[in-house]
Amino acid sequence: MKVKLLTTISLLTYQLSISQTEKLLQGKVISNNAPINKVEVINKTAKTSTRTNELGEFSILVKERDSLLFFSKDFFFTRLRLTAENIKTNNLVVNMVIRAEELDEVLITKMKLQKVTYDAEKVKQIYVDKIATDLSGYTGVNDGRIRNSPHIAFPIGNKKPKEKNEIDDRFKKHATAYCTPDFFSKDLKLNAEQKELFLEFCDADPKSKKLLEHPNVLATMDFLYAKNE
Secondary structure (H helix, E strand, C coil): CHHHHHHHHHHHHHHHHHHCCCEEEEEEEEECCEECCCCEEEECCCCEEEECCCCCEEEEEECCCCEEEEECCCECCEEEECCHHHHHHCCEEEECCECCCCCCCCCCCCCCCCCCCCCHHHHHHHHHHHHHHCCHHHCCCCCCCCCCCCCCCCCCCCCCCCCCCCCCCHHHHHHHHHCCHHHHHHHCCCCHHHHHHHHHHHHCCCHHHHHHHCCCHHHHHHHHHHHHC
């Protein structure tokens, strides 16, 4: 009886150790039966990531119940909780849904235009030449115009418009582009109003500017998780 019990415990321990061992998972990411290149495949549990190749294929170390995230800026964010069947089959196919094109913002580029100059002498000379060549006063016909009216020159000011304080919202745009609305609402548990305040709170942290130097989905998500806690 003792031998049977020990044997059963050993088998259970062995199976548990096997199930917890990392295995290399092969998979493919597609959309409408077409492979997607350069999709970020992130093992959120193990904090590792990789990218798909031109055929949409990827390989990543996983364990049962690991959470995989699939991210591409042109497609909707996709999440998958791995099962023993997924790992056993080792031929995972993930179908992503393309985003509808929409105009998020209009980028206004500063352009340097040639400065308009005002030369009073040249304007006066044009006026004098116009009077000298106007022979209508000698025809005897009144066309309704006032002859020899005083010439009034209005100076053109060179007022420089007030410069508006430029707001550095690069991190907010970066976080919004890299993380989907579902990430903020479901993972961080934030509504629309809380999301704006939260991003301003994150933007005040100097570490947010370092993320702009080397953009990375995993690093951005880790930073937002930490700030949310």
